[in-house]
Amino acid sequence: MKDTKVNAAILIIGNEILSGRTQDTNTSTLATWLNSIGVKVKEVRVIPDIEKTIVDTLNVLRKENDYVFTTGGIGPTHDDITAESVSKAFGLKYEIHKEGYKILESYYKPGEFNEGRQKMIWMPENAELILNPTSGAPGFSVENVFCLPGVPSIMKSMLGGITNKIVGGEPILSKTISLKTVESEIANSLTKVQDNNKDVEIGSYPFFHAGKLGVSIVLRSENQSKIDECNIQILKFVNEKKIEVVER
Amino acid sequence: MKDTKVNAAILIIGNEILSGRTQDTNTSTLATWLNSIGVKVKEVRVIPDIEKTIVDTLNVLRKENDYVFTTGGIGPTHDDITAESVSKAFGLKYEIHKEGYKILESYYKPGEFNEGRQKMIWMPENAELILNPTSGAPGFSVENVFCLPGVPSIMKSMLGGITNKIVGGEPILSKTISLKTVESEIANSLTKVQDNNKDVEIGSYPFFHAGKLGVSIVLRSENQSKIDECNIQILKFVNEKKIEVVER
DSSP: OOOOSOEEEEEEEOHHHHTSSSOOOHHHHHHHHHHHTTOEEEEEEEEOSOHHHHHHHHHHHHHHSSEEEEESOOSSSTTOOHHHHHHHHHTOOEEEOHHHHHHHHHHSOTTOOOHHHHGGGEEETTOEEEEETTTEEEEEEETTEEEEOSSHHHHHHTSTTTGGGOOOOSOOEEEEEEEESOHHHHHHHHHHHHHHOTTSEEEEEEEEETTEEEEEEEEEESOHHHHHHHHHHHHHHHHHTTOEEEOO | OOOOSOEEEEEEEOHHHHTSSSOOOHHHHHHHHHHHTTOEEEEEEEEOSOHHHHHHHHHHHHHHSSEEEEESOOSSSTTOOHHHHHHHHHTOOEEEOHHHHHHHHHHSOTTOOOHHHHGGGEEETTOEEEEETTTEEEEEEETTEEEEOSSHHHHHHTGGGTGGGOOOOSOOEEEEEEEESOHHHHHHHHHHHHHHOTTSEEEEEEEEETTEEEEEEEEEESOHHHHHHHHHHHHHHHHHTTOEEEOO
16 A cells, blocks of 8 residues: 655653553544644554653654654653653753743743743753643754643644644545444455555444444545545445445 | 563554544553553554554564553454464464354354454464453464454453463552642652652643642552652642642
8 A cells, every 4th residue: 555655653651641540642633633734643652751762762763754743741740851851862952942931931920930840941952842822831843853742632732833844745535434234244345445446545443332333434545536436336335235324 | 760570562553543533542441451460561552554564563562571462453354464464473374263263153143154254263373362252253362462352342341351361460559649739839849759769650640620720649659658658758748838639
């Protein structure tokens, strides 16, 4: 299957995801946004708050991907070590970001910009800020690595500010066909359609929802006409097999 | 910080997670279960349905970890390539599993055990079955790699059947202290407590929930008395700073 030109990795940094305490939702938010601007997520990794792990993983991912998006570890506490780790990964100084300092100095009331809060604007030298419309403290980017906070609502609010920094390919389009059937009934026919349509990624996902049981077939491609052609071929065998198409 | 003796990686296989279409919840289910039996999750990776990627990633993870748990890609359709990929990773034949065949033959009504369904019992030679109390088709394990389905309810129902195959260390205990404060107010004090308690992993997580804003401090260790000691030291500075402890 042809790969898209622009790809990304997502690096979720945080013990709380690995322990199962916190359910990650940033992957799905980031992936949906990236798809919409023509960037395909090739890989996601979740790693602990350990400096060597962050440095080593980042140095692999940033060379293998057009973009890397990290979430987590940029707050004021001892377990927030992303900015320092990114500095080490790039061999850059870890220092106070002057523009970031001014932003937070005016964000907080006089006297409130304490040492804890100042930690949040220690960054790799010459990092570019990612503005935070929700809670002040900015994220940052270095080359192709974009560092965002872990709190989902804050993370999401910062994506609008970086969309113009990401050069994507064609948006990845998708179509879902949901059927009242089971996968084994359509497996052979679907394999034939996939073989005849190499440029469309065809996924098959059973669902159990509100008492309904079925299969969602998802077609993904940058090319709408190829999706349409594939859709026609699927509906053809669906009709022949007298399978009901359902809303999902 | 001392690492626990027994660790695992989770490998989520599926384009639907990388596209953002499906929100992964298997990580959190698996991690919570593993913690309870004394296994620490060191890393999670999400990768696409591409054979070479599955083979290469699995061959890294199974050597670096005591256990690897995969989810996804063991159904009957063309995009279900986990079993064949695992066979290649281990250099094993990919063949019909005789015991699995018998299980599915008696699970389905006469005539219903078609070619699509038979694909689900093609496995690496001599794989051990993981029984499926929900929907028949078993998972399997080879050495330290356990392959489970992607549908969360089915995956979860199969864990009970493999608990006795996993040799964990001491269960990882945790305690959460939730405070009506912001992270920057406690960052310095918390750093001191972490420095004095190297065997306890201390995480700090801001929350915004039902209009309440606060910070949850999570203490994790195999040793309850070390957690208790750490808790005392945290409550000491919390009292001194007149910070309110809240329910979360």
